[in-house]
Amino acid sequence: MRSSSDPLRPAVRATCLLAATVVLAGCGSGGGSDTDPASAPTTSVAVQPGPFVGECGSLTDAEVYERARIAGLTPVSRNGIKCRWEADGGERYVMFTWYRGSPIDRERSVAKGIGHEVHDLEIAGHRGFSSQNVGFCEVALGTGSDFVHWLVRYGTGSAPSDPCEAPTALGRLTLEKAK
Template identity: 75%
Template sequence: MRSSSESDRLAVRGLCAAAAALTLVGCASGNGDDTGMPDALPRTSTAAQPGAFVGECGSLTDGEVYERAGMSGLKPVSRNGIKCRWEADGGARYVMFTWYRGSPIDRERSVAQGIGHEVHDLDIAGHRGFSSQNEGFCEVAVATGADFVHWLVRYGVGVTPSDPCAAPTALVDLTLKKAK
């Protein structure tokens, strides 16, 4: 009669042998093209093209942001390669740049529509995009290859200019002019 610990060791050995066999079978199966890709995944011959390169904060200086935003009292509060933000009045008014790498612009557009914003298609310097606005703010986004750049200006409660999208449109336009 075997002891309990000997039975346990035999069971573990059996499980290890079964796992090894399954691993070998898995490595040997497939479509024979040596890509390492399972048969069930679709294959595409064209990859999404990367977009234009934009530097930190859309390649814009603080002065260029202040001038185009037309807001007094803005101060930079965050700055990195994909997102920058300038605020005034403790964050009640702000300007924000975001660079979405490998993200579909239509998803962002759908979100804006889904929350009830007024959305308009636009084209800036040959780049397809949209503007989205609601009381006190406007955001403008344009595609560059598989990426898109996005500028948002929040004017604050009761302080919406006659054309709230003029500032973010000017910011996008300058970003595209500076893109590489």
């Protein structure tokens, strides 16, 4: 049992008082508005989740290696939303990310904002974009309110003539396997 001179007791009281104030503030009259809250317009957006794409876009390491064509790739991280394979200490890599409930246009804006070459893309009815710069390409494809994102970084001087071929193929295979 703590004594009344315990230094923790005033802090606990202050925290409880602050929490009660916050809760009660939400119960106020709304600043004297004569509008019935039930008649106030609401704006809600129906969120359509995309299909389940599974860990690493449901692709095996062998499928990633075959499409990326980067010698020496090895998996370095994998979970339900992001996977990464690296070669040459991370100089060259492949990365998959599954963005749940995130707007694909924000990712497109970031790519444009940092000076990447951005192109519209559509695969099997899924709209998205590709973004490339020296030595890499990324492909993002919308799936409902979600999107999948594949990035392949080849490093300087080792990119193929079409650096977007591999991430596009990886994205296509992910969409084929989505449930």
